[in-house]
Amino acid sequence: MISKEHIINRFVSYITIDTESDPESLTTPSTEKQWNLAHKLVEELKAIGMLDVSIDDNAYIMATLPSNVDYDVPTVGFISHFDTSPDFTGAHINPQIIEKYNGKDIILNQEKNIILSPDYFEDLLQYKGQTLITTDGTTLLGADDKAGICEIISAMEYLINHPEIKHGTIRVGFTPDEEIGRGAHKFNVEKFGAAWAYTMDGSQIGELEYENFNAASAVVKIKGRSVHPGYAKGKLVNSMYFATEFINSLPRLETPEHTEEYQGFFHLHTIKGDVEETVLQYIIRDHDKGHFEARKEMMQKLTEELNSQYEEDIISIEIKDQYYNMQEKIEPVMHIVDIAEEAMKQIGITPLIKAIRGGTDGSQLSYMGLPCPNIFAGGHNFHGRYEYVPVESMIKATELICKIAELTAIQYKA
Numbered sequence: 338m339i340s341k342e343h344i345i346n347r348f349v350s351y352i353t354i355d356t357e358s359d360p361e362s363l364t365t366p367s368t369e370k371q372w373n374l375a376h377k378l379v380e381e382l383k384a385i386g387m388l389d390v391s392i393d394d395n396a397y398i399m400a401t402l403p404s405n406v407d408y409d410v411p412t413v414g415f416i417s418h419f420d421t422s423p424d425f426t427g428a429h430i431n432p433q434i435i436e437k438y439n440g441k442d443i444i445l446n447q448e449k450n451i452i453l454s455p456d457y458f459e460d461l462l463q464y465k466g467q468t469l470i471t472t473d474g475t476t477l478l479g480a481d482d483k484a485g486i487c488e489i490i491s492a493m494e495y496l497i498n499h500p501e502i503k504h505g506t507i508r509v510g511f512t513p514d515e516e517i518g519r520g521a522h523k524f525n526v527e528k529f530g531a532a533w534a535y536t537m538d539g540s541q542i543g544e545l546e547y548e549n550f551n552a553a554s555a556v557v558k559i560k561g562r563s564v565h566p567g568y569a570k571g572k573l574v575n576s577m578y579f580a581t582e583f584i585n586s587l588p589r590l591e592t593p594e595h596t597e598e599y600q601g602f603f604h605l606h607t608i609k610g611d612v613e614e615t616v617l618q619y620i621i622r623d624h625d626k627g628h629f630e631a632r633k634e635m636m637q638k639l640t641e642e643l644n645s646q647y648e649e650d651i652i653s654i655e656i657k658d659q660y661y662n663m664q665e666k667i668e669p670v671m672h673i674v675d676i677a678e679e680a681m682k683q684i685g686i687t688p689l690i691k692a693i694r695g696g697t698d699g700s701q702l703s704y705m706g707l708p709c710p711n712i713f714a715g716g717h718n719f720h721g722r723y724e725y726v727p728v729e730s731m732i733k734a735t736e737l738i739c740k741i742a743e744l745t746a747i748q749y750k751a
């Protein structure tokens with residue numbers, strides 16, 4: 338129904354525009370170059386016949402596909418981000434199209450001997466016989482999340498060309514700067530005006546997610562006192578030893594490398610230290626709100642306890658919440674997950690419902706009043722040279738968006 342060639346051409350036209358975001362920048366969008374794709378998307382939305390196409394001063398794009406039924410259906414939104422990760426370069430992307438993938442190693446770059454192999458990436462094997470789009474080994478691909486944008490626009494185009502498919506009002510939203518954690522920040526939920534939405538920003542076909550971590554950051558500062566080591570007895574305080582004590586007092590097995598599924602963790606990601614001062618940067622993650630609070634309290638208590646062993650407070654801690662598990666906001670409106678699940682089944686996709694060990698824009702949007710589960714966009718190995726996307730998964734995601742629109746209208750039929 339949706340031509341492979343059409344999807345490939347559209348996708349390639351997006352990924353070949355560099356839109357890398359920059360965490361050091363204070364502006365929105367964080368990089369000027371994101372406007373290049375943003376303007377193109379606005380033109381394209383208009384060209385396919387979307388209404389109320391708008392772009393604001395921060396490059397947030399919104400558009401409407403009007404309802405074609407004569408009864409009330411809640412407005413459903415579909416959201417993607419057009420920036421790519423600053424973890425790896427997105428400049429001069431040179432995509433490779435692998436037709437009828439044979440299940441063997443894919444040579445991304447002969448000269449540099451860069452190989453995409455199912456020996457390491459066994460997920461590849463489930464796409465045997467399909468068309469894969471890969472990098473040339475020197476850049477990321479940008480399927481995260483230009484696959485999502487391609488799918489949403491293609492689905493809107495399909496619905497416009499097939500008025501026999503009945504649906505309520507659909508809103509489309511494209512954001513900058515998701516990869517630096519700021520995709521949702523300036524999203525105008527009220528203007529968007531949807532009852533709920535889906536981010537098309539997951540990975541493999543079938544993914545449907547409505548649980549994510551509760552997340553906080555913690556910065557621990559340990560003060561020392563530097564004295565000439567030859568005259569230091571009873572005077573020198575070495576902050577690094579206290580830092581070690583702090584680190585070792587937290588449960589060693591509750592770390593990312595020892596946990597999975599619903600297990601939370603403390604993750605020490607940076608240590609900077611000398612005798613005078615050591616700074617530890619942690620992130621705290623847990624799906625369970627109670628456990629999340631307990632983890633924060635454990636770090637507070639540890640700080641107090643270590644301070645009480647010394648005559649002055651040498652350790653200080655600053656804990657900041659980052660985002661919360663969207664489950665709390667989704668469970669009261671579980672039908673929005675059920676519709677997506679049912680839509681997948683009806684078009685032959687096996688739903689893979691699992692908790693995200695991370696966050697999404699949808700988790701922030703859910704707390705801003707727009708319940709927003711996450712659906713696969715089809716790509717794998719995001720943020721690096723091994724990123725790839727099967728075209729068949731993108732086509733299925735496009736069909737899924739159409740099916741969700743259709744099922745929602747059926748569900749609300751009087």
Ligand SMILES: [Zn+2]
Pocket residue numbers: 418481482515538
């Ligand atoms: Zn993404």
